[in-house]
Amino acid sequence: MPARARLHVEVRGAVQGVGFRPFVYRLARELELGGWVANDGRGVILEVEGTPAAVESFSVRLVAERPAPAVVQAVETRAIAAAGERVFRIAASDAAAAPSAVILPDLATCPDCRREIFAPADRRFGYPFTNCTNCGPRFTILSDLPYDRARTTMSGFAMCPECRREYEDPLDRRFHAQPNACPRCGPRIALSDGRGERLAEGGEALARAAAALAAGAVLALKGLGGFQLLVDARDPRAVARLRARKRRPAKPLAIMVRDLDAARRVAHVPEAEAALLGAREAPIVLLERRHDSGLADGVAPGNPNLGVMLPTTPLHHLLLAALDFPVIATSGNLTDEPIAIEDLEAAARLGGIADLFLGHDRPVARHVDDSVAWILDGAPQLLRRARGYAPLPVLVGDDGPTVLAAGAHQKDAVALAVGRQVFLSQHIGDMETPQALAAFERVILDFVRVYDAPPALVAHDLHPDYPTTRWALAAARAEGGLLERCGRPAAALPALAVQHHHAHLAAALAEHGAPGVALGVTWDGTGYGADGTVWGGEFLLGDATAFERVARLRPFRLLGGEAAVREPRRVALALAAEVEDAEALTSLGAQLGFTARELGALGRLLAGGFASPWTSSAGRLFDGVAALAGLAGRVSFEGEAAMALEFAAGPARIDPYPFPLAEAPAPQALAPGERRRATLLELDSPGERRRATLLELDWRPLVAAVLEERSRGATVARIAGRFHAALAAAALEVARRVGAARVALTGGCFQNRRLTLELAGLLRADGHDVLLHRSIPANDGGIALGQVAVARARVRAGS
Numbered sequence: 001m002p003a004r005a006r007l008h009v010e011v012r013g014a015v016q017g018v019g020f021r022p023f024v025y026r027l028a029r030e031l032e033l034g035g036w037v038a039n040d041g042r043g044v045i046l047e048v049e050g051t052p053a054a055v056e057s058f059s060v061r062l063v064a065e066r067p068a069p070a071v072v073q074a075v076e077t078r079a080i081a082a083a084g085e086r087v088f089r090i091a092a093s094d095a096a097a098a099p100s101a102v103i104l105p106d107l108a109t110c111p112d113c114r115r116e117i118f119a120p121a122d123r124r125f126g127y128p129f130t131n132c133t134n135c136g137p138r139f140t141i142l143s144d145l146p147y148d149r150a151r152t153t154m155s156g157f158a159m160c161p162e163c164r165r166e167y168e169d170p171l172d173r174r175f176h177a178q179p180n181a182c183p184r185c186g187p188r189i190a191l192s193d194g195r196g197e198r199l200a201e202g203g204e205a206l207a208r209a210a211a212a213l214a215a216g217a218v219l220a221l222k223g224l225g226g227f228q229l230l231v232d233a234r235d236p237r238a239v240a241r242l243r244a245r246k247r248r249p250a251k252p253l254a255i256m257v258r259d260l261d262a263a264r265r266v267a268h269v270p271e272a273e274a275a276l277l278g279a280r281e282a283p284i285v286l287l288e289r290r291h292d293s294g295l296a297d298g299v300a301p302g303n304p305n306l307g308v309m310l311p312t313t314p315l316h317h318l319l320l321a322a323l324d325f326p327v328i329a330t331s332g333n334l335t336d337e338p339i340a341i342e343d344l345e346a347a348a349r350l351g352g353i354a355d356l357f358l359g360h361d362r363p364v365a366r367h368v369d370d371s372v373a374w375i376l377d378g379a380p381q382l383l384r385r386a387r388g389y390a391p392l393p394v395l396v397g398d399d400g401p402t403v404l405a406a407g408a409h410q411k412d413a414v415a416l417a418v419g420r421q422v423f424l425s426q427h428i429g430d431m432e433t434p435q436a437l438a439a440f441e442r443v444i445l446d447f448v449r450v451y452d453a454p455p456a457l458v459a460h461d462l463h464p465d466y467p468t469t470r471w472a473l474a475a476a477r478a479e480g481g482l483l484e485r486c487g488r489p490a491a492a493l494p495a496l497a498v499q500h501h502h503a504h505l506a507a508a509l510a511e512h513g514a515p516g517v518a519l520g521v522t523w524d525g526t527g528y529g530a531d532g533t534v535w536g537g538e539f540l541l542g543d544a545t546a547f548e549r550v551a552r553l554r555p556f557r558l559l560g561g562e563a564a565v566r567e568p569r570r571v572a573l574a575l576a577a578e579v580e581d582a583e584a585l586t587s588l589g590a591q592l593g594f595t596a597r598e599l600g601a602l603g604r605l606l607a608g609g610f611a612s613p614w615t616s617s618a619g620r621l622f623d624g625v626a627a628l629a630g631l632a633g634r635v636s637f638e639g640e641a642a643m644a645l646e647f648a649a650g651p652a653r654i655d656p657y658p659f660p661l662a663e664a665p666a667p668q669a670l671a672p673g674e675r676r677r678a679t680l681l682e683l684d685s686p687g688e689r690r691r692a693t694l695l696e697l698d699w700r701p702l703v704a705a706v707l708e709e710r711s712r713g714a715t716v717a718r719i720a721g722r723f724h725a726a727l728a729a730a731a732l733e734v735a736r737r738v739g740a741a742r743v744a745l746t747g748g749c750f751q752n753r754r755l756t757l758e759l760a761g762l763l764r765a766d767g768h769d770v771l772l773h774r775s776i777p778a779n780d781g782g783i784a785l786g787q788v789a790v791a792r793a794r795v796r797a798g799s
Contacts, residue, residue, distance in 0.1 A: 018070045069104065105281070128187075129314065247335045255308055267288060284373070406458065456493070507786030516742070518743065537697070572623075639751075
């Protein structure tokens with residue numbers, strides 16, 4: 001009898017719910033191998049037995065020919081004794097193993113399912129919940145691991161005989177597709193009014209919803225991760241009505257179009273962007289708007305770009321097929337609240353916004369917004385990480401303690417590090433409302449429960465007054481803390497504060513797996529600094545363990561604190577006060593729209609500093625220059641003034657404004673993990689604390705030049721272009737002076753395309769290695785990853 005070999009294999013990654021077991025089954029049968037395959041809490045485990053040549057071929061093809069949606073992080077194999085097994089089978093899942101399997105995100109409708117819902121002869125013709133192992137809901141229906149139907153929100157839907165046959169046939173693409181269903185046995189849609197009265201079901205509900213949209217109504221539609229708000233994107237009155245009801249006066253709204261041809265009618269769609277639109281993640285993609293798009297101006301006022309997405313579910317495909325126009329598809333919430341996921345909740349919270357509700361009876365396990373991405377510097381970059389991407393982990397180089405990271409304040413997401421996997425949550429949003437904080441807490445408890453991974457420590461932002469910080473400190477307590485709430489013995493946890501911009505730098509390094517030291521150009525709107533001021537225009541040299549603040553923007557006053565964030569004209573006045581005399585400042589104040597009484601009050605704030613903290617924020621410098629250029633005296637959302645300044649800049653490169661690099665005294669206080677700068681060669685000596693000077697970019701000559709050009713009637717395009725060029729040239733000069741070989745561009749300011757591309761180009765031409773965020777956002781949506789990296793590094797360092 002010829003020799004036989006047997007191999008035990010463990011596959012880790014996003015390999016559940018993607019047809020991996022049937023793929024293994026078919027491959028083993030083709031190679032005439034015996035054995036078995038099963039899901040467990042960590043991924044997929046299997047054993048194969050046969051001739052040595054067949055077992056070797058299986059090992060090679062297992063990863064090379066894996067299903068397209070699968071993400072394989074690791075494959076562990078070991079030879080074991082042959083057992084004489086000659087038949088291959090799919091075994092029951094092992095629910096007892098510790099859960100650490102990668103949960104697959106929800107995936108957009110695949111071509112096969114799309115063909116079925118539009119084929120009149122198919123039994124799923126027109127069925128809004130058609131799916132298979134290549135597409136459909138995953139994360140938003142899962143209640144526990146391993147990923148089996150009984151542990152999803154589909155557990156209440158018993159399969160009909162035909163669906164059961166598909167589900168149990170290893171050769172069918174619906175084999176163990178946990179959401180598998182059809183019109184006979186699956187979820188159903190229904191149309192209701194704002195009072196909850198049911199108006200129609202099934203196909204009639206869909207037809208009436210389409211007719212209502214065509215008539216200008218606001219429709220709340222229950223999608224994969226919660227409700228969306230839809231209106232006709234061509235109808236100015238419908239768009240204005242939605243904005244007024246949603247309390248979103250100016251922030252851009254995304255649109256959904258029927259297909260790629262429809263996308264090309266409203267925007268320019270290069271090849272890379274087309275591929276991103278059609279990817280299984282199906283994010284909202286930022287595209288250059290066509291002048292003849294036919295869309296209402298209110299979709300994205302003053303913005304040359306459009307957020308465009310293709311239908312993500314069969315329900316969206318069927319609805320868009322019934323319409324001959326694009327629709328706005330925005331989150332089903334009021335501004336600063338999480339999206340609604342339950343029908344009764346939606347009726348209560350969205351009753352004042354939506355005219356009609358197109359819902360269904362498949363429960364949504366957790367809220368998940370649409371992701372937002374673009375092509376930057378030749379590759380995709382995520383701007384908001386949610387549907388299609390969350391909760392896929394970032395794989396880091398070293399194991400360590402289980403860490404929960406609470407994130408920051410705006411655009412928040414949390415992270416749970418288990419072993420080498422850092423699971424990043426979906427986008428949660430700004431922590432401005434009780435509803436947002438409740439959603440934040442639900443996401444954390446959900447993560448800890450699903451992965452059965454109580455944290456050993458909690459990391460949070462250095463800012464003492466962030467709601468996420470207060471939550472983290474409360475969670476770290478023994479009595480009533482996180483462990484007790486998760487059903488574990490009550491015990492206190494270490495709580496570790498991480499400086500905001502250090503977390504940004506650490507996140508960039510962790511995402512890229514970059515070892516060693518880098519210069520982090522960390523520019524954003526707000527971050528609590530070690531010296532008690534508001535940081536945001538920082539140059540940090542270091543790694544996850546420690547950093548040195550080697551340079552900053554010259555600080556200026558935020559007149560009225562948070563009021564200056566809402567009114568960039570206050571920043572403009574504070575900047576101008578450093579370079580103008582009293583008469584000129586009074587004249588400028590009037591041009592900015594201040595009354596004499598307001599100017600007097602602001603003058604007292606400037607003189608005394610009351611309620612006017614110092615800041616080195618690059619985001620606020622953008623705001624101030626935008627107001628000086630006449631673009632935005634008041635704003636309704638974070639980044640509005642900076643976006644206006646970016647869009648105003650002409651395409652041509654232009655000479656920069658003067659932005660000299662000077663020296664400033666080193667700060668007296670140290671953030672956790674911060675150390676004084678010595679020299680680059682001494683960075684690996686943790687005990688080195690020799691004092692040196694802090695470099696400072698002095699914006700006063702820049703502001704003086706802006707005011708001078710403004711007085712001579714220079715165009716806004718010229719002012720905006722020279723400002724962007726000045727920032728890029730100044731950052732390059734800092735990198736040269738510091739001598740950093742690797743530079744990471746991180747923080748919300750690097751979601752500015754012009755600034756990012758101009759600075760990255762200058763740095764590369766000067767010989768620097770440049771790190772740009774790709775799989776996590778540059779903004780605060782990536783902070784939690786950096787907090788994990790810093791926390792683990794400091795544990796390793798014993799600090």
